[in-house]
Amino acid sequence: MDDLLAEFIAETREMLEASGGEIVAWEADPDDRARLDAIFRFVHTVKGNCGFFDFPRLASLSHAAEDALADCRAGRREPDQVLVSAVLAIIDRIAAMVDAIEAGEDFPEGGDEDLIAALGDTSETAPEEGQEGDEDAPAPALHAPASALLERGEEAGTPFRRNDAAAQRTIRLPVELLDRVMSGVSDMVLARNDLAHRLRQAGNQPTIDGPFERLTAILSDVRDAITRMRMQRIETLLSVVPRMVRDLSAELGKQVMVDCDGGDVELDREMIETIRDPLTHLIRNAIDHGIEPPAARLAAGKREIGLLTIAARQSGNTIAILISDDGRGIAEEKVAAKALATGLITPAERSAMSRDKILNLIFEPGFSTAETVSTVSGRGVGLDVVRQNLEKVGGSIKVASQPGLGTQFTLQIPLTLSIIAGLTVEAGGQRFAIPQGYVEEIVQATASALDFTRMGEAALITFRGNRIPCLMLADVLGLDNADNARELTLALLRLASGDLFALVVDRIHSHGDLVVKPLAPAVMKNGLYAGSTLLDDGQPVLLLDVTNIAARHDLIADGRARVLQPVEDEAAFAAAAPRAMLFTDFAGRRSAVRLELVQRIETAPVSAIDRSLARPRAVIDGMILPLVGLPDAPLAGDKLRLLRLSDGACELLHAVREVEDAVEMTDALVAVPEDPLVEAITLVDGQPVALIDAHALFALHGEPPQPAEGLRPRCALPDSEWARTILAPLVTAAGYEVVPETSADPEVVSILFEDVYEAAAALGRTPPGPVIRLRDHPEESHAGATIYRYDREALLAALAATRKARPAGGQGQ
Amino acid sequence: MSELLVIVQIAGRRCALGAHDVKSVIEIGAITPVPRAPDFIAGITALRSQTLTVIDCRRALGLDDADGPTDDRAVVVASGGHSYALMVDAIEDITTAAGAPGQVPGGFGAGWSRVAIGMIETMTGPALLIDLATLIAGPETARGEIEAAA
Numbered sequence: 015m016d017d018l019l020a021e022f023i024a025e026t027r028e029m030l031e032a033s034g035g036e037i038v039a040w041e042a043d044p045d046d047r048a049r050l051d052a053i054f055r056f057v058h059t060v061k062g063n064c065g066f067f068d069f070p071r072l073a074s075l076s077h078a079a080e081d082a083l084a085d086c087r088a089g090r091r092e093p094d095q096v097l098v099s100a101v102l103a104i105i106d107r108i109a110a111m112v113d114a115i116e117a118g119e120d121f122p123e124g125g126d127e128d129l130i131a132a133l134g135d136t137s138e139t140a141p142e143e144g145q146e147g148d149e150d151a152p153a154p155a156l157h158a159p160a161s162a163l164l165e166r167g168e169e170a171g172t173p174f175r176r177n178d179a180a181a182q183r184t185i186r187l188p189v190e191l192l193d194r195v196m197s198g199v200s201d202m203v204l205a206r207n208d209l210a211h212r213l214r215q216a217g218n219q220p221t222i223d224g225p226f227e228r229l230t231a232i233l234s235d236v237r238d239a240i241t242r243m244r245m246q247r248i249e250t251l252l253s254v255v256p257r258m259v260r261d262l263s264a265e266l267g268k269q270v271m272v273d274c275d276g277g278d279v280e281l282d283r284e285m286i287e288t289i290r291d292p293l294t295h296l297i298r299n300a301i302d303h304g305i306e307p308p309a310a311r312l313a314a315g316k317r318e319i320g321l322l323t324i325a326a327r328q329s330g331n332t333i334a335i336l337i338s339d340d341g342r343g344i345a346e347e348k349v350a351a352k353a354l355a356t357g358l359i360t361p362a363e364r365s366a367m368s369r370d371k372i373l374n375l376i377f378e379p380g381f382s383t384a385e386t387v388s389t390v391s392g393r394g395v396g397l398d399v400v401r402q403n404l405e406k407v408g409g410s411i412k413v414a415s416q417p418g419l420g421t422q423f424t425l426q427i428p429l430t431l432s433i434i435a436g437l438t439v440e441a442g443g444q445r446f447a448i449p450q451g452y453v454e455e456i457v458q459a460t461a462s463a464l465d466f467t468r469m470g471e472a473a474l475i476t477f478r479g480n481r482i483p484c485l486m487l488a489d490v491l492g493l494d495n496a497d498n499a500r501e502l503t504l505a506l507l508r509l510a511s512g513d514l515f516a517l518v519v520d521r522i523h524s525h526g527d528l529v530v531k532p533l534a535p536a537v538m539k540n541g542l543y544a545g546s547t548l549l550d551d552g553q554p555v556l557l558l559d560v561t562n563i564a565a566r567h568d569l570i571a572d573g574r575a576r577v578l579q580p581v582e583d584e585a586a587f588a589a590a591a592p593r594a595m596l597f598t599d600f601a602g603r604r605s606a607v608r609l610e611l612v613q614r615i616e617t618a619p620v621s622a623i624d625r626s627l628a629r630p631r632a633v634i635d636g637m638i639l640p641l642v643g644l645p646d647a648p649l650a651g652d653k654l655r656l657l658r659l660s661d662g663a664c665e666l667l668h669a670v671r672e673v674e675d676a677v678e679m680t681d682a683l684v685a686v687p688e689d690p691l692v693e694a695i696t697l698v699d700g701q702p703v704a705l706i707d708a709h710a711l712f713a714l715h716g717e718p719p720q721p722a723e724g725l726r727p728r729c730a731l732p733d734s735e736w737a738r739t740i741l742a743p744l745v746t747a748a749g750y751e752v753v754p755e756t757s758a759d760p761e762v763v764s765i766l767f768e769d770v771y772e773a774a775a776a777l778g779r780t781p782p783g784p785v786i787r788l789r790d791h792p793e794e795s796h797a798g799a800t801i802y803r804y805d806r807e808a809l810l811a812a813l814a815a816t817r818k819a820r821p822a823g824g825q826g827q
Numbered sequence: 828m829s830e831l832l833v834i835v836q837i838a839g840r841r842c843a844l845g846a847h848d849v850k851s852v853i854e855i856g857a858i859t860p861v862p863r864a865p866d867f868i869a870g871i872t873a874l875r876s877q878t879l880t881v882i883d884c885r886r887a888l889g890l891d892d893a894d895g896p897t898d899d900r901a902v903v904v905a906s907g908g909h910s911y912a913l914m915v916d917a918i919e920d921i922t923t924a925a926g927a928p929g930q931v932p933g934g935f936g937a938g939w940s941r942v943a944i945g946m947i948e949t950m951t952g953p954a955l956l957i958d959l960a961t962l963i964a965g966p967e968t969a970r971g972e973i974e975a976a977a
Contacts, residue, residue, distance in 0.1 A: 197875070201875045204875070442862075444862070492862050531877070531878045532909070533878070534868075534909040534963075535907070536864070536963070537861055537868060546878045548878070553857060553873065554859050554872060554873045556871070
């Protein structure tokens with residue numbers, strides 16, 4: 015219905031815009047027959063369309079205008095200036111009403127019958143008008159019509175429409191055209207990449223680089239915009255739900271009310287198609303299995319009518335869709351019993367499993383709780399298929415349930431299918447892409463370090479104390495395996511189900527945003543690929559379907575292994591010796607740092623390192639982090655290996671000459687009290703290694719990362735050049751975000767000059783938050799808590815004092 | 828009956844493709860092979876930002892003598908919302924049909940009958956009118972394998 019209404023509004027507005035010229039022309043020459051016809055068609059169409067909706071006022075207005083114009087067309091009446099004005103007034107009123115309908119507002123009552131009356135009486139139209147008038151009459155009578163509205167009708171209506179139309183001007187386009195534009199933009203991106211490649215080869219050319227940068231920026235803007243153009247409101251998916259629920263509940267003898275929320279969330283239209291079936295399945299399930307028959311509901315003390323809620327929410331790059339019912343919930347015992355019966359889990363595992371884990375067994379292949387297969391939800395496809403379909407597009411599904419209170423399914427799906435972050439790898443001399451979301455870690459080490467073993471056809475590696483199944487990409491694809499067993503490059507991939515496996519490749523190339531294109535069905539059918547994408551040089555590359563490949567090789571655990579996994583992990587951790595990352599620092603000393611501290615191993619260009627200050631710092635991922643371990647001498651080479659260490663709150667970088675390996679520290683740790691920066695000395699493979707004292711390191715060098723915008727306390731400054739250039743940097747350095755002066759938020763600290771404060775106080779308009787007052791002269795001229803504007807210490811102390819007053823509140827934005 | 832046809836040679840036979848199915852004729856560039864795909868799929872190639880699935884027509888017909896030189900141009904066709912590049916022996920000409928497709932006594936032979944709509948007389952002589960969808964679907968054996976694997 016909403017779609018129809020939007021269509022109606024769009025169409026009416028289109029016609030209004032198109033007939034705008036006609037109306038003006040007709041006003042100039044009322045005898046112009048062609049114009050008359052055009053305007054007649056407009057009011058006629060509006061009248062016709064109104065029939066579908068309950069808009070009696072629109073209908074009567076357009077009907078009256080149509081009648082009057084029909085008389086003119088039939089020659090029963092001469093169009094004169096009075097008639098033209100009256101018709102124009104009606105058209106303007108129609109426009110204003112359409113705007114009000116779209117905005118969901120009530121149009122001011124009354125005035126219609128006066129507009130209609132202004133068309134003037136002729137014998138033919140009188141009865142019609144009378145009839146319409148009768149219909150409409152009671153309303154204005156009840157609501158005291160403002161007859162003045164008639165005179166203002168034209169003036170008031172016109173600007174109202176203009177403002178609104180400017181804000182929401184839309185056109186309708188065929189999707190095919192959008193796709194063409196999209197692929198055109200993709201082509202442009204490729205051409206740009208090609209050009210970039212050539213420019214790099216040609217070396218720096220400032221006259222070209224500038225415009226080229228601009229082109230790049232514009233292109234990425236355009237691509238963003240086009241991506242948004244392909245978005246469709248999820249409403250298109252939800253609009254069929256009420257009808258489906260109605261039919262289903264009738265069929266099953268249940269009473270269900272449905273509530274859809276978040277229809278304005280936008281999704282790539284391909285994604286909408288992908289989730290259509292899973293969503294339908296879950297709704298069927300909820301009505302069939304979740305919501306009880308009315309009698310059972312009454313007996314349980316619930317309302318007779320079950321409630322099914324479907325809500326869509328966008329957060330960042332994912333959309334969450336929640337499907338909740340207030341039915342009987344999922345019986346944990348039933349699920350567990352079924353899982354035991356089908357051999358998904360063993361009794362021992364059962365007793366160790368949390369309720370949450372048991373409930374999520376319903377997504378395992380071969381699981382279906384319904385005792386009787388009904389026509390509605392038992393159709394050979396289970397929830398395992400739902401999960402599979404969602405995982406195929408990089409989504410996931412979870413279930414939560416309260417016995418007797420209801421069940422909630424949470425679907426997480428990525429915003430768009432067509433652009434994903436991906437990693438390019440090489441196997442058997444050919445490149446393939448892997449969606450970045452799966453990649454947990456990239457490991458490059460010798461086969462012996464990873465304890466690479468072949469068990470029959472299978473292969474295993476040991477990484478951080480866990481045995482991880484391992485697939486050779488070349489074998490999976492049936493390519494020639496470059497037999498390079500000494501050095502392994504592998505990507506640890508984490509599936510949506512939580513399973514981890516290693517994929518051995520020949521080489522890792524690069525990562526970046528990939529525009530994914532669908533593949534022909536004959537290629538898709540082998541289940542190895544999810545799509546294709548083009549590299550910078552225009553070469554097509556296949557995107558691997560990681561989930562399916564893992565499933566093919568039975569790496570997606572059945573319930574058993576998945577449940578067991580964490581238990582094993584914990585056991586492994588308890589038994590394992592402390593682990594450390596071994597490296598050689600720039601002094602040539604072999605050192606180690608506890609592995610838990612190491613976030614990542616970074617390679618940074620020397621240009622990212624700033625040594626101009628007392629403490630060196632480096633820029634990593636757009637963050638400035640303190641850097642330790644640099645040699646005194648200038649750096650040789652243009653790249654630097656850095657260990658990124660974190661104590662959970664703050665991060666720092668440790669420069670290293672060479673990263674060796676992660677090792678277990680099985681030998682005794684010997685404390686070294688004479689060196690505060692070393693926790694202990696230990697032996698690794700018979701060689702002494704200094705274990706760095708993390709406490710001392712972070713105490714000396716750690717600094718918490720700058721909180722993001724919006725999290726910092728905010729401070730409003732006076733609007734003057736002095737405040738902007740001299741005061742603002744000081745306030746920002748103190749950790750404040752500078753906000754515009756006109757803020758009524760009591761969280762905002764305001765800094766004001768004394769005279770301004772006094773003026774504000776006199777008017778009773780002092781800022782709601784804490785205020786720091788400044789004075790121009792070093793000496794205090796009159797009593798009051800003011801601070802001289804160059805008294806740095808006092809200013810900082812005052813800022814700190816306001817912060818202490820609300821320790822949590824200021825941060826809790 | 829003046830339907831436009833593109834005449835190509837597949838395994839030495841003159842075949843006709845409906846011209847409105849044919850999007851363009853391209854110089855075929857580098858083909859990225861698709862591991863574990865049926866053998867009539869030669870790989871994928873890029874046409875601007877579009878990905879084309881390259882079909883080896885001889886293999887798609889299930890012919891054994893599938894090796895031999897092919898034209899370095901390929902016919903780009905669209906079927907079922909996807910675009911394909913057809914590798915053929917040679918691309919001859921565009922011509923108009925001179926009649927409706929008909930059958931010949933004795934049929935065209937197993938592989939050919941599956942993909943052929945019938946024989947069609949053209950301005951430049953008779954040719955076998957090919958049904959694109961069945962050609963692209965590949966030989967029965969390959970289809971059987973795919974379905975078994977799926």
